[in-house]
Amino acid sequence: MQALPQAAYFLFLEAATGGGIVLAWLAVWERVPRGFVRFTGVCLLVCAVLAVWLRLAFPAAITSAGLSLAVLAGAATLGASLVGLSLGHWYLVSPTMAVRPLVRITFVLLGALLAQLVVLLIALPQITEPGLLLGVRVVFGLLVPIPATVMTWRTARIRSLDSATGLLYIVVALVLAGEITARALFFLTGVAT
Numbered sequence: 001m002q003a004l005p006q007a008a009y010f011l012f013l014e015a016a017t018g019g020g021i022v023l024a025w026l027a028v029w030e031r032v033p034r035g036f037v038r039f040t041g042v043c044l045l046v047c048a049v050l051a052v053w054l055r056l057a058f059p060a061a062i063t064s065a066g067l068s069l070a071v072l073a074g075a076a077t078l079g080a081s082l083v084g085l086s087l088g089h090w091y092l093v094s095p096t097m098a099v100r101p102l103v104r105i106t107f108v109l110l111g112a113l114l115a116q117l118v119v120l121l122i123a124l125p126q127i128t129e130p131g132l133l134l135g136v137r138v139v140f141g142l143l144v145p146i147p148a149t150v151m152t153w154r155t156a157r158i159r160s161l162d163s164a165t166g167l168l169y170i171v172v173a174l175v176l177a178g179e180i181t182a183r184a185l186f187f188l189t190g191v192a193t
Contacts, residue, residue: 005058007183009051011078014071014179016048018079022105026083030101036090040083070119070192074179076112080105081168081175084152088165099159106153106164109171113146116178119193126191133181137193141178145171 023044027037084105091097120142127134152167182193 004184005054006187007180009054009058010071010074010183011176011179012047012051012054014075014078015082016044016051018075018077019044019047019082020079022076022079022083022108026087026101026105030104031098032087032101033090033094033097035093036087040086043086044079044082068192070116070123070182070186073112073115073119074182077109077116077175078179080109080112081172084109085165085168085172088161088168091161091165095161099156099161102156102161102164103153106149106156106168110146110149110153113142113149113175116182117142117146123191123193127185127189127193129189133185133188134193137178137181137185140174141181145174145178148174 019040023037023040026032084102087102087105091102120138148167148171152164152171155161155167156164186192
């Protein structure tokens, strides 16, 4: 039971940090509407406030995991998927917007998922009892989101933005499930996946 507040803390922290970095990158290097940047920034700020609240509400329960490669890859994956989903919805407001930002963000998301796969493969020998959490992490956190992200990237490239946004819903749900189980696994076993 103690692993849940710890996992939630890192989940919100990863969403706020990774999403903030991806959003800043989009705002500086891509032509995206200011309204999108403001709206998404406020949503990520809410995630940051929730992370701070969890840190203050459960100070004894949350241990410092340090700045591991697993947390960095998780932040990149979760941040890119959430910002990508928000951007996909923004095309409903501005349908003439260029697709390049969405194509690039899905490419970043794919790279982050592959980095998570490498981290998992490195950590796999350290896990003594593969259980249900590890199965959820592998299947729903990596094996299904990787091809779904490739499909999102391909549909964004051909400007099928409704399909890309629908696929991003699936990717975000799977990435969230994978991140929750990865952090819960870390706090239960001590192995970062």
